Structure formats: structure tokens, C-alpha cells
Amino acid sequence: MKKRLGISIVALAAVGGVIWVYGPEIREMFTPNAAGTTKVATAQQGSAQAPIPVDIRTVAIGAVRQQIEAIGSLRSDESVVLRPEISGRVSEILFEEGQPVKRGAPLLRLDAAIARAQVNQARASIILSRANFSRAKELATRGAGTQRTLDEALAKLSTDEATLALAQATLDKSTLQAPFDGILGLRQVSIGDYVNPGQAIANIESVEQLKVDFRIPEIHAQVIAAGQAIRVRLDAFPNANFDGRVYAIDPAIDPNGRAVILRARLPNADKKLRPGMFARVTLIVEERPNAVLIPETALMPMGRDIFAFRVVDGKAVQTKLRTGLRRAGEVEILEGLKAGDSVVAEGAQKLRDGQYVRESKLASGS
Known part of the structure; x- marks a missing residue:
């Protein structure tokens, strides 16, 4: 007990000595100055206000666009x-496979001997019918003929005219003509073949410009419209892009894939693109060339709102934003910032509103 008492007396003596020696300095540190703050508080405040190093970026202007990716085919x-x-037997083939052809050019003829004979027969019959009708009409005018005879002559003339028209149509159909300017495909018949109605002879394709058919999920139905631009990439031309424009949208949703079918036109003046090619299509829904952009890393989601720290006079000011479209690593700002503002791109997680910040040496060096 006496030992513990002695130790306590020694400790109190040591504390008293420290106070006696450093008393004035200690009293000065805790004595308020004219501003009402002590040296201890001032030191703590200075430590709290030391600028925090962050990556600061300037708000830029750039182009952004909303786009939808799809796949399709060229047509x-x-x-x-x-x-x-x-039906008939092929007598002449008047085209070369794979060659261009003009509209109306004859391509193939069937044996027309029978059809030609039928035309001649109808013409001979119609000559007699016209003579009989003229004679019956003259007699009726004189009152020497009956009205029935005149009617029968007129009916026979009309029947022979129809027979001639039918025979002439059959003769005309023995020659196949190109329905439009295009390029002929491979023929499926040879001279001497007997063909039936509807039998395939050859295909003809118009490729001065092509169509692109592609599908967009129905969730995008409200943003698609005729006139929107597309960009097409083809496996056959991996380093090229081809631009076109949507001109038609199917009014019905495809129930199998729940998609909207769109059709666009694609220029093909050099004819290097071919129908049937697989196409990767980018539909450009909206494009804004003067968008306000900041790095995505500057965004700070808080509940349903999005914020960023704007740097004003060296301080980080928390600012609420309204965002728009996005592109690689950047986001469009619709409200809250303007071009030329400075924002904290990285390091915002360690900041509080109103803190002093400075440009990080690492960020400025990079």
C-alpha cells in the first residue's frame, strides 16, 4: 500500500513539473484568439481543407447517336x-447467262407454228364475217333483209374478232420478254425442251440498287420510322461500310419473333453487292452532333438521381444531372453542365460537397 502511494506521488510530481515548464505554451494553444478560434482548431481545420488530388476533366462537345443493331439480308x-x-417446245434462246438485258428484249421463243396458223385462220374467217355483215346491213337498209339476219351477221363478226384476238395473244405469249432492266441468271432449259406453263426458265435480277430486309425487336417499335439512316457491314467486305435509308416498315409485328420488319434501299452502282448476302445492320435512330459529354466514371448514382462533382474555384460542388445518350466511355448531359465546365472524372467517391480538390499529378502526367 505504501509502495503504491509513493508511485502516485511521483507521477503527480512529474505532471506538475511538465505543467510548470510548458504551461504558457499550453495555455496559448487553448486560448481563443480575436476570431474566436484556438490554435488547435485552426490546425485541425487546415488539415481538413487540404486539397484532395483527383482527375479533373473539361466538359466536351461531341456527336452521339442512338442506334440499334440488327441482322438482315440483301435483296x-x-x-x-x-x-x-x-406450253410448247423451245425453238430459240436469245440471251446469254449472266449478261445485262434491257426491258422488252426478247429472251426465248417457243415453237409458234400452230399459234401462227390459228391467227391466219381467224383472219380469214373475219374477212368473210365483215363481208356478210356489210351485205346484211345493206339489205336491212333497203328493207330487203330481216333484223335477225343483221344481228346474226354482227354476232358472227364479233365472235371472229374475239377468236383472232385470242389467237394473236397465244402467238405473242410464245415469245418471253424481259420485264425490266436487269441481269439474267442461269437458264434451266435448252433448245428442244418441251416446257409447261409456269416452268422456270431463268431468273432476272435488278441490282442497280438493292433492298435490305432486317428485323428490330418490338420494344423499339416507337422509335423507328421511315427515312432513318442505316449502316451495313458485310462479311464479304469486312473493311467497308455501306450507307442506306429505310423506306418501308411492315405494319404487322411478326408473331414468330415479335419483331418489326424494315426494308431499306442500298445504292449499288458498281454492282459489287449481290442479293442474298448476309448483312449486319446498324439502324441510326437519332444523332446529335453537339452533345455535352463527360466521362462515365464521373457519374455518381444516388437512388433515382445521378450526380457529379463540378469543380468551382477549387471546390467540388455536387451537381444533379439529367443524362441522355451514351457512347464508348462517355455520357451525354442534358441538364446540369455546359461545355467548358470542369468535373471530377475519377476520385469522386472520396469527396464530400464543398471539399477542396486539385489535379492529381498522376492524372496530369498521363
């Missing part, structure tokens, strides 16, 4: 398989 602007409307 001919016009495409048809030539097929005869009558």
Missing part, C-alpha cells in the same frame, strides 16, 4: 423467275 430491287404462260 434485289426487282427479281423474277421467267416462266412461260403457255
